Amino acid sequence: MTHLPLLLALQDAAPSVVPADTAWMLVSTALVLLMTPALAFFYGGLVRSKNSLNTMMMSFAALGAVGVVWALLAYSLAFAEGNAWIGGTTNALLAGVGTEAKGTIPHVLFMAYQGTFAIITAALISGAVVERMRFGPYLAFIVLWTLFVYAPVAHWVWGGGWLMTKGVLDFAGGTVVHINAGVSALVAAVMLGNRKDYSRQAILPHNVPFVLLGAGLLWFGWFGFNGGSALAANELAAVAFTNTFLAPMATLVVWVLLDYFRTGRATAVGGATGIVIGLVAITPAAGFISPISALLLGAIAAFPSYFIIVWRSRTRLDDSLDVFAGHGIGGITGALLTGVFAAKAWNPAGNDGLLAGNPGQLATQALGVVSSIVYAALGTFVILKLLGLVTALRAAPRAEGLGMDVTQHGEEAYSNGEGSILVMPDATTVGAPVRALTPQTAAR
Amino acid sequence: MKLIVAIIRPERLNEVLEALYRAEVRGLTVSRVLGHGGETDRVETYRGTTVKMELQEKVRIEIGVSEPFVDVTVKAILGSARTGEVGDGKVFVLGVNQVHRIRTGERDEQAVTPAELLEA
Numbered sequence: 001m002t003h004l005p006l007l008l009a010l011q012d013a014a015p016s017v018v019p020a021d022t023a024w025m026l027v028s029t030a031l032v033l034l035m036t037p038a039l040a041f042f043y044g045g046l047v048r049s050k051n052s053l054n055t056m057m058m059s060f061a062a063l064g065a066v067g068v069v070w071a072l073l074a075y076s077l078a079f080a081e082g083n084a085w086i087g088g089t090t091n092a093l094l095a096g097v098g099t100e101a102k103g104t105i106p107h108v109l110f111m112a113y114q115g116t117f118a119i120i121t122a123a124l125i126s127g128a129v130v131e132r133m134r135f136g137p138y139l140a141f142i143v144l145w146t147l148f149v150y151a152p153v154a155h156w157v158w159g160g161g162w163l164m165t166k167g168v169l170d171f172a173g174g175t176v177v178h179i180n181a182g183v184s185a186l187v188a189a190v191m192l193g194n195r196k197d198y199s200r201q202a203i204l205p206h207n208v209p210f211v212l213l214g215a216g217l218l219w220f221g222w223f224g225f226n227g228g229s230a231l232a233a234n235e236l237a238a239v240a241f242t243n244t245f246l247a248p249m250a251t252l253v254v255w256v257l258l259d260y261f262r263t264g265r266a267t268a269v270g271g272a273t274g275i276v277i278g279l280v281a282i283t284p285a286a287g288f289i290s291p292i293s294a295l296l297l298g299a300i301a302a303f304p305s306y307f308i309i310v311w312r313s314r315t316r317l318d319d320s321l322d323v324f325a326g327h328g329i330g331g332i333t334g335a336l337l338t339g340v341f342a343a344k345a346w347n348p349a350g351n352d353g354l355l356a357g358n359p360g361q362l363a364t365q366a367l368g369v370v371s372s373i374v375y376a377a378l379g380t381f382v383i384l385k386l387l388g389l390v391t392a393l394r395a396a397p398r399a400e401g402l403g404m405d406v407t408q409h410g411e412e413a414y415s416n417g418e419g420s421i422l423v424m425p426d427a428t429t430v431g432a433p434v435r436a437l438t439p440q441t442a443a444r
Numbered sequence: 445m446k447l448i449v450a451i452i453r454p455e456r457l458n459e460v461l462e463a464l465y466r467a468e469v470r471g472l473t474v475s476r477v478l479g480h481g482g483e484t485d486r487v488e489t490y491r492g493t494t495v496k497m498e499l500q501e502k503v504r505i506e507i508g509v510s511e512p513f514v515d516v517t518v519k520a521i522l523g524s525a526r527t528g529e530v531g532d533g534k535v536f537v538l539g540v541n542q543v544h545r546i547r548t549g550e551r552d553e554q555a556v557t558p559a560e561l562l563e564a
Binding site for chain 2: 197415
């Protein structure tokens with residue numbers, strides 16, 4: 001993505017679709033789309049069973065709501081030609097998005113690929129507001145957020161906006177995806193307030209195997225996220241892929257060791273978290289640094305997030321699933337370390353970082369970090385404030401106590417059907433055979 | 445001594461435990477049960493299948509207490525388990541023939557008095 005100018009230059013010379021690139025990007029798009037259901041499992045396992053469906057639905061719903069708004073308008077605001085701040089409306093309703101080459105892949109495919117990023121970014125925020133935010137307002141929030149926060153920031157960094165012009169390096173979305181979502185999550189958590197049980201009783205993950213499953217699938221999908229961000233099946237994709245392979249390994253090792261030294265035990269939830277934070281941190285750097293630097297970056301990235309999670313859980317701040325510590329801090333660490341480890345030797349379209357004798361890149365990275373923090377915080381604040389004027393953002397304490405699955409969706413994740421009576425649409429069919437299905441009621 | 449059995453809403457369990465703790469009631473048993481207290485049925489839908497959940501999840505708390513603690517315990521539960529809507533539950537106070545503390549073999553009033561109060 002970041003070498004889009006180069007690609008556009010190539011396009012001017014000979015606009016043509018390259019089959020090999022198209023094949024890899026088709027696969028990458030599917031891989032990144034899978035990350036959102038993976039996130040549903042990661043988040044769903046971390047909450048209490050009475051809120052597990054609601055939490056998973058918050059991710060799944062983004063596949064629908066954000067995906068549609070992306071196609072209708074947000075894609076155009078992010079990637080159509082516009083000014084330094086926001087794209088135009090030339091591609092609204094997918095106008096002019098056809099099979100013509102965008103870089104070396106069909107334009108429709110480029111739109112779909114970018115859409116998968118918008119979807120998961122919005123879904124990431126949900127981790128900060130789980131177990132208490134009403135589902136309707138949440139849907140309205142992610143739609144507005146995609147239009148007014150995600151699309152502009154994506155335009156700044158990837159769509160030819162001002163941060164791209166300044167030379168900020170963000171290979172696959174450290175700034176656009178992770179800092180953006182992490183900071184928005186922090187603001188949303190503060191604005192919604194704590195869960196009523198928070199710091200009054202232990203709120204434990206209801207299914208740790210789900211957390212591990214989610215982390216594994218996220219890693220798998222992330223090869224499309226970072227490897228696909230080369231937008232071609234080439235050497236750069238291989239570098240990004242390999243870095244995505246290595247960095248989380250180092251983070252996992254360091255995370256487990258930190259767990260050992262602090263508590264004497266390596267935890268599964270910790271391991272899964274470590275993997276995700278390694279993936280977050282390598283995201284902005286994946287196509288700009290050497291594989292050995294990726295190992296280092298992954299190892300370093302474990303520290304700030306680890307200790308902020310430990311600290312956060314002792315505070316009154318209920319960022320329920322640590323979206324800020326994971327994605328915000330992980331993204332900031334990755335974005336800054338990109339400015340340290342970047343090397344033109346590995347990507348001529350990138351730039352040299354601090355270690356390659358260009359300390360200025362670190363300052364440029366810091367500019368990208370600060371501006372996305374400020375904008376994401378402001379944008380999220382305004383959207384939630386306005387939504388809060390129209391409707392209640394939170395479920396009532398009673399509904400929160402009963403659980404969001406039953407109160408928001410009328411379903412339970414783990415129901416054995418005891419005490420349930422089948423309601424037939426046709427009243428005449430309700431009778432003995434139905435009652436026989438439920439011994440408890442038949443016995444009355 | 446009395447056996448106090450309370451059926452409460454699961455979402456009030458934390459408040460009730462806290463109230464009992466503040467009332468210095470120690471030693472209790474909690475179990476998850478299914479029951480119906482005349483509240484409105486909850487309707488759930490799974491694709492085309494709509495079901496009424498007649499039995500609601502409830503929590504049963506059992507506490508063996510000495511005479512001076514009976515009122516204190518009941519008051520603590522009433523105050524903390526109440527939401528004001530149908531289905532808040534019941535508190536039963538039952539007479540008990542004998543109580544034995546397994547660890548020491550103490551009987552009756554002594555067996556339901558917390559160890560630290562006996563020493564004092």
